[in-house]
Amino acid sequence: MLRFDFLDARHGDCFLVRWGDGRVMLVDGGPSPVYQDSLLPYLETLPPTGNGRRHIDVVCVTHVDDDHIAGIERLLTELSRKQRDGEALPFQVGQTWFNAADQIVNSQAPASAAAVRRLLATTPRGAASIASIAQGQRVRTQAKQLGIDLNVGFPDRTLLSCNRIEVHGLDVKVVAPDTVALDALLARWRAAESARDAGIVTAGYTDYSIPNLSSTVLLIEHLERRALLTGDARGDRILSGLEECKLLKSGARMHVDLLKLPHHGSNNNVTSDFFERIHADHYVISADGVAHHHPNEQTLTWLVQSRSPEDIFTIHLTNSIEFAEMALQELAVGRRFRTAVRHAAEPAAIVSLGAKAPAP
Template sequence: MPGAIRIELLPARLGDCLLVECLREDGRPWRMLIDGGPPDTWPLLEARLRRMPADDQAIDVAVITHIDSDHIGGMIPLLSSDLASRIGDVWFNGRTHLPGDQGRARSIDQGETVVSTLTGGARPGLAAGKMAGGPLPWNTAFGGGAIDTAAPAGVVEVSIPGGPTITVVSPTLTQLHKLGAAWLKVVAQAQREERPLPQPDVLEPLTDLQALASRPTVKDTSVANGSSIAVLVEHRGASAVLSGDAFGPVLAAGLAGIAKARGLKRLEVDAFKLPHHGSQANVTGALLATAPAGNYLVSSNGDVFHHPDDIALARVVTGAPSPPALWFNYRNARTERWADPALTGRYGHTAHFPDPAQPDAGVVLELPVRTG
């Protein structure tokens, strides 16, 4: 019997590139690709997609969570390639979806495409973001409109016949307003892909996780991060929060709104992809308390910004109702400390890494069917 949800975190360096499959007993799985990592992830992503079964190569939804080079870099060549014909719908908030005069100034019908929006206009070597049969389908599950929570702590659901139920957790309309005001600047910054050179990673001893977890929370002020599309995916009783780089308070409000609508005090989930690669600015105690999970996933090799932050993971390990499992798509000096037997023995958590025999495969979490 197949499981419920399979989440594959490809090794996308400092970025996100997730392949999510909602499995069914009969028929092909429903698939969602979330982000494409930075530009140098594209060859790996392309190879992975071309390894899909010859008789089943559909990608039902491709999600571009937000405009940032470590999320869109591998998506641009994908949407400009022959593989784009496999995609059923692209979920992405482009300029045309943003509130205010800027957003109303253009429309998809006037020729705007996903790729031209991502790049600020088609560049040499890139197609116009169209398939042979016409423009890429864009936010069709939302009537072609914006993807947001509709209101503070609102609940917007998409139910896939025979597949998952997907609930939008972020962004809010407020965050889209902010993106609209800074659109040109955000796109230009994403195109430049200006990143500091990797610096030596100074690792603190993980001796007192309670003390680490209680350190003051910094605030993420990135307009792009705040506009991230984040979703709750539920299928056959299993559930996963896939959060992009969304703000902790926005995620907490969205998840609390879902819990309230269901008459719950909190929304317990099976898996939670930590926002912003495990940054302490986004992984807050309030967020973790709103939607505690059994499994927490981190997508980052830590070579530039040294994610995941120890403070963030300390909050995860010490704040979970029961000892969680940590899933890393890279094994390195920063992440392997969380598998130290002395640490796991003290706090009870477990740590999981990619198969060393398949260094290009990332890490895979398979969630079982849950009944009752």
């Protein structure tokens, strides 16, 4: 069985992938309050292992945006504090997967990375960009202090498209960032280096292009069930990554059991083509419609119109969002899809993918 527990991550992402004999991967931690409100209470419901601790096999941070990384930073900060104070750790983390944009550049172009780091150090503090980079660095430092392996098993300790890894029977293929996104990222760093202007790099953090370019996308598979987990990546980069890794033929279509929509259903990251080419039985949108107008009605329309009226599938919302539910109600006329909204009293929207029925 492959199971997903999508927590109330407000406007961010925070969910558990569960498989095999009690295996757990935590993907993103939502913005900061999500740790106390949703993530910590949920992790405490996991069954403890023999040593009394709860085991999280993998903690994956898709990118450095606050609505993805902040909850993870709080989790690791709390574990570090307990370790320092000699208290028992409630959770044991097996490994961490996390590409920080500056770390990717460091692995590919150490000279540029060092030069830009020096420039960044002199940029006035307080900028969202610096905070974002610092958040990423803290996560890496804390993981190290806790003795948690970072990106172990990936070449250059970086998650890049077409890397493949198996974790306790879960097959994981990295779809993004791909080489095109990586080149764009490196170009930005080199331009900052030669112009001696850290702003060229940090601008990317405020307009979200660099986090989105470096956002990790994973295609995971267990017992013939597949899910595409897209972070806040851009749809075109997801498609090109799938093509580059020969998981999708040029112009062809693929089907997955579950698709977590990129960037909370924003219409800035995808076009109709994205949904035409990737079909799913379960589409999951992690959003609350409060901080941002996510999911956008345009995105919902593209999604629904990419399917035939007879197609049976489910669109899951992690929160009740009036405008999105109204749009879906209108789109549902004459169609057979279903909308599932997490009830406020439920701690998670759960999607459970059982073993496939044997072919007749």
